[in-house]
Amino acid sequence: xxxxxxxxxxxxxxxxxxxxxSRGIRHLYAAVPPRVDRSAQLATLRELAALAGATGLRLxxxxxxxxxxxxxxxxxxxxxxxALATGLFDGVHxxxxxxxxxxxxxxxxxxxxRYLSTLDAxxxxxxxxxxxxxxxxxxxxxxxGGSTLDHEVLRRxxxxxxxxxxxxxxxxxxxxxxxxxxVEAGVELGRPVRIGQETNSxxxxxSAAKQTFHGMxxxxxxxxxxxxQDAFAGAPAFAGLAIHDARGYAAITD
Numbered sequence: 001x002x003x004x005x006x007x008x009x010x011x012x013x014x015x016x017x018x019x020x021x022s023r024g025i026r027h028l029y030a031a032v033p034p035r036v037d038r039s040a041q042l043a044t045l046r047e048l049a050a051l052a053g054a055t056g057l058r059l060x061x062x063x064x065x066x067x068x069x070x071x072x073x074x075x076x077x078x079x080x081x082x083a084l085a086t087g088l089f090d091g092v093h094x095x096x097x098x099x100x101x102x103x104x105x106x107x108x109x110x111x112x113x114r115y116l117s118t119l120d121a122x123x124x125x126x127x128x129x130x131x132x133x134x135x136x137x138x139x140x141x142x143x144x145g146g147s148t149l150d151h152e153v154l155r156r157x158x159x160x161x162x163x164x165x166x167x168x169x170x171x172x173x174x175x176x177x178x179x180x181x182x183v184e185a186g187v188e189l190g191r192p193v194r195i196g197q198e199t200n201s202x203x204x205x206x207s208a209a210k211q212t213f214h215g216m217x218x219x220x221x222x223x224x225x226x227x228x229q230d231a232f233a234g235a236p237a238f239a240g241l242a243i244h245d246a247r248g249y250a251a252i253t254d
Contacts, residue, residue: 001229001233001238001240001241002026002027002194002240002241003023003024003025003026003027003240003241003242003243004025004026004027004028004029004161004194004240004241004242004243005020005025005027005028005029005242005243005244005245005246005249006029006031006062006095006242006243006244006245006246007028007029007030007031007048007062007245007246008031008245008246008247009031009246009247010030010031010041010044010045010048011044012044013047013048013051014047014051015250016028016048016246017051017052017055017057019246019249019250020052020055020057020246021055021057023249025057025243026056026057026058027057027058027060027240027242028048028052028057028058028059028060029060029062029093029095029242030045030048030059030060030061030062030089031062031063032045032062032063032079032083032089033063034063034078034079034082035078035082036079036082036083036086037082037085037086038082042086045086045088046088049088058090058091059088059089059090060089060090060092060093060132061083061084061088061089061091061092061093062095063079063083063092063093063094064094064095064096064097064134065096065097066096066097066098066100066101068096068118069096069098069111069114069115069117069118072117072118072121072122073121075118075121076121076122076125080122080126081125084129089129090129090130091129091130091131091132091158092122092126092129092130092131093131093132093133093134094119094122094131094132094133094134094157095133095134096115096118096133096134097134098111098112098114098115099136108142112142112144112149116144116152116153116156119131119133119153119156119157120156123156123157123158130158130159131157131158132157132158132159132194133153133157133159133160133161134160134161134163134196135149135150135153135160135161135162135163135182136162136163137162137163137164137178137181137182139153139182140181140182140185148185150181150182150185151185151188151189154185154186154189154191155189157191158191159192159193159194159239160182160191160192160193160194161193161194161195161196161242162178162179162182162193162194162195162196163196163198163244164178164182164195164196164197165196165197165198165211165212165244166178166197166210166211167209167210167211167212167213167216167221167224168210168224169225169227169228169231170227173210175195175197175224175228176227176228176231176232179193179195179228179232182195183195183232183235183237183238184235184237185237186235186237186238187235187236187237190237191237192237192238192239193237193238193239194239194240194241194242195228195232195238195240195241195242196241196243196244197213197221197225197228197241197242197243197244198211198212198214198244199212199213199214199221199243199244199245199248199249199252200214200244200245200247200248201214201215201248202214212248213248213252214248214251214252216252217252217253217254218252218253218254219254225241228241229241
């Protein structure tokens with residue numbers, strides 16, 4: 001089953017590709033700055049793309065910020081078009097996270113409209129390049145007219161990665177239970193769904209600690225991932241797992 005990995009720090013392409021190939025990662029989401037054509041980061045992204053291509057890894061342009069919702073046209077002009085013009089990327093991966101802003105609590109309806117409009121703008125401008133989006137597991141609980149936000153995002157994208165961050169697969173608060181609604185929506189709408197897992201430290205609070213494999217061994221992580229993979233293996237929408245992120249994953253060993 002395919003595995004993906006977020007790469008926010010692209011400064012060491014060889015280390016990233018070595019980690020990916022050693023742990024069965026086949027798909028990288030690599031962070032791309034605005035106006036990458038003018039960025040010092042372009043050189044390392046070119047190296048990453050060359051190394052990824054030589055080892056059969058897929059490379060997607062990763063970007064996103066809640067502020068993107070203020071001006072989707074600028075996102076297309078300043079981020080999307082320069083990224084795709086490099087010819088380095090096989091797809092686009094968005095991590096916009098509007099739910100992290102104060103407006104999510106005070107003006108959610110308007111924010112959701114702007115969020116969906118931004119997805120529409122990016123997908124239209126991508127012109128056939130697949131667009132994937134990160135979504136939290138609870139988007140099925142957010143109403144959008146007669147629909148739900150998970151369905152509306154899936155309708156506007158080619159795939160999603162559902163952030164079902166738990167360090168236990170089983171139980172009512174485990175990864176399998178949290179990701180089930182997104183996978184079911186993917187089956188209904190014919191869209192692939194990946195299941196994201198966290199490896200970075202999120203702090204000592206128990207509610208944060210349960211969301212990450214930080215501090216656990218690679219064997220413990222793999223045992224839980226195997227349970228998740230087995231649980232969804234029969235679902236036609238299940239597209240594999242995604243690990244957040246390269247830095248945290250590299251720190252987990254036996």
